[in-house]
Amino acid sequence: MNAQWKEIPQIRCMLPADLDGVIAVEHEVFLFPWTHRNFSDSLNAGYHCRVLEQSGHIFGYGVMTIGADEAHLLTLSIAAGWQRQGWGEKLLQQFICIAREHHAKSMFLDVRESNRAAAKLYERIGFRNIAKRKDYYPAMGGREDSLVMELML
Numbered sequence: 617m618n619a620q621w622k623e624i625p626q627i628r629c630m631l632p633a634d635l636d637g638v639i640a641v642e643h644e645v646f647l648f649p650w651t652h653r654n655f656s657d658s659l660n661a662g663y664h665c666r667v668l669e670q671s672g673h674i675f676g677y678g679v680m681t682i683g684a685d686e687a688h689l690l691t692l693s694i695a696a697g698w699q700r701q702g703w704g705e706k707l708l709q710q711f712i713c714i715a716r717e718h719h720a721k722s723m724f725l726d727v728r729e730s731n732r733a734a735a736k737l738y739e740r741i742g743f744r745n746i747a748k749r750k751d752y753y754p755a756m757g758g759r760e761d762s763l764v765m766e767l768m769l
Contacts, residue, residue, distance in 0.1 A: 623671045625703070627710050630665035630677060632656065637674030638667065641695045648754045650691060655679070658690070664714050668694070668703055676703050680711050687715035687769075689725040704737060712741075716769050723769055726762040728753050735763060743767045 630638065635655050642649040658679045659665055668676030678692035689711055694704045715723045726749065727734050735745075743765040751759035 625668055625670040625675070627666050627668055627707060630655075630659060630667045630679075632659060634667050634669075634674055634677075638677045641674060641677065641693055644696055645693050647756065663690070664711065666707065666710060668698075668707055676707055678707050678711055680714065682715060682718045682720050685719065685721045687711070687718070687720040687723040689723065692725075704734075705741065708737070708741060712767065712769070720769055723767045725765050726752060727765060729761045729763055735765070738765050738767075741767065 635652055638655055639649070639652055642655075655665070658681075661681075664680040664682065666678050667674050675698045676692075676694040679690045681688050681690060689708075692704065692707060692711070694707070712723060723743075725738065725743070727738065729748070739745075744767075745763050746766045747764040749762040749764060752762035753760040
């Protein structure tokens, strides 16, 4: 019997050595990606940075900060080939747990107004749209509004 065992994907703390893999996913899924320095600064600042990994391959990540009883999810992304398999929700739930462990009372995030799939995921988990930020995101040919969403913890 020649069965191949695949390592189970795991969520773990992001390390500086992960940044090349994180940047590869970032460039795959965003037209206006964060830079290597954005992620490095987040790690150095002590933000809650996590990766989704299988057999040494990073296929998702997120960054969250917590302060003054509030958590703010700064970014969360899943590589294109891994999307629509529940990984975004698993990673988001991990961040919600971290926020609760740190006694945050609410969690905020911004999502592009055009990213209906992500907004629906957030709504399904319990986030509600509380505001709109005009021209928050860079976009092709201009700027795009963000939806500000909140989850009461």
